[in-house]
Amino acid sequence: MIGRLWRRHRLLTLAFAAALLAALFFGLRALTFAVTLAWRADQPVAGWMTPRYILLTYGVPREVIARILDVDDQTEARMPVDQLARRLGRPLPEVLQALDDAVEAQAAQDHDE
Amino acid sequence: MTETLLALVPEWGALLVGLANFLACMALPIPASLIMLAGGAFAASGDLPFGIMWGAALLGAVLGDQAGYLVGRGAGGPLLGWIEARPKGGRMLRRAMAWLRQRQRPAVFYSRWLVSALGPYVNLAAGAARLPWRGFAIASASGEALWVTVYLGLGYGFSADIQALGSTLGNLGLAVSAAVVALVLGRMLLGMAQERD
Numbered sequence: 001m002i003g004r005l006w007r008r009h010r011l012l013t014l015a016f017a018a019a020l021l022a023a024l025f026f027g028l029r030a031l032t033f034a035v036t037l038a039w040r041a042d043q044p045v046a047g048w049m050t051p052r053y054i055l056l057t058y059g060v061p062r063e064v065i066a067r068i069l070d071v072d073d074q075t076e077a078r079m080p081v082d083q084l085a086r087r088l089g090r091p092l093p094e095v096l097q098a099l100d101d102a103v104e105a106q107a108a109q110d111h112d113e
Numbered sequence: 114m115t116e117t118l119l120a121l122v123p124e125w126g127a128l129l130v131g132l133a134n135f136l137a138c139m140a141l142p143i144p145a146s147l148i149m150l151a152g153g154a155f156a157a158s159g160d161l162p163f164g165i166m167w168g169a170a171l172l173g174a175v176l177g178d179q180a181g182y183l184v185g186r187g188a189g190g191p192l193l194g195w196i197e198a199r200p201k202g203g204r205m206l207r208r209a210m211a212w213l214r215q216r217q218r219p220a221v222f223y224s225r226w227l228v229s230a231l232g233p234y235v236n237l238a239a240g241a242a243r244l245p246w247r248g249f250a251i252a253s254a255s256g257e258a259l260w261v262t263v264y265l266g267l268g269y270g271f272s273a274d275i276q277a278l279g280s281t282l283g284n285l286g287l288a289v290s291a292a293v294v295a296l297v298l299g300r301m302l303l304g305m306a307q308e309r310d
Contacts, residue, residue, distance in 0.1 A: 019295035030284035048119035
């Protein structure tokens with residue numbers, strides 16, 4: 001049956017095989033990401049995050065974030081960190097490092113309590 | 114690239130979410146699902162209003178579906194005529210069209226969220242096959258409402274993990290879509306094999 005289908009409907013058979021392979025490939029990739037999602041270490045602070053997002057995700061106190069980024073919660077709430085860093089005239093990696101340190105300090109403090 | 118896109122979400126909010134959905138529904142390669150996850154996450158943090166974003170996302174998706182349907186209706190005719198004129202292609206095309214007409218609402222509804230990678234092509238095909246507009250519009254709007262709610266809701270609930278969640282769901286969506294294509298093609302092949310016996 002397969003041989004005959006291959007001779008008469010080559011394109012369709014190829015498309016079928018490609019779809020099967022694609023399902024397998026993306027299924028395995030999804031599984032890999034799902035596993036890393038469960039096992040991953042906490043992701044570092046990134047340039048796209050906003051002050052409020054950092055507050056929600058890492059539990060760093062508002063005052064600490066406000067001090068590092070020189071913001072008050074009301075006016076610059078919707079600006080991501082990379083823009084806030086540009087506004088401060090400081091390089092992004094340096095600001096991210098300061099935020100990561102604050103996250104770590106907070107985690108250590110939570111651990112102690 | 115992902116990070117640049119994510120950084121645009123808090124600033125442009127509902128406008129970006131709506132526009133991304135509109136373009137993605139017209140088969141443009143925009144990572145609308147990641148943008149919606151991010152929208153949900155920024156709603157959780159209090160940067161963006163959830164309700165307005167939900168409305169904008171739904172509006173963008175529904176308008177995108179309608180645009181795809183209209184394009185299919187306008188440009189699909191000549192293309193279909195050309196394929197139909199070829200003996201083997203014509204037979205397969207008629208079969209595909211019959212299938213789409215028979216199950217128009219489920220086909221449109223499920224391709225909004227469950228097999229969303231196929232959504233834009235179903236829009237074009239639905240327009241080209243001249244499916245009744247009302248049925249298409251109802252199935253499109255209800256499916257998109259589900260899709261928008263699920264993605265914004267997941268972003269809201271799992272705001273800390275949107276990047277990993279986006280990668281997982283994106284690949285899962287492609288896997289399901291490829292499996293559905295394989296199923297449809299497999300059934301067609303099986304039917305053809307039995308026909309000749």
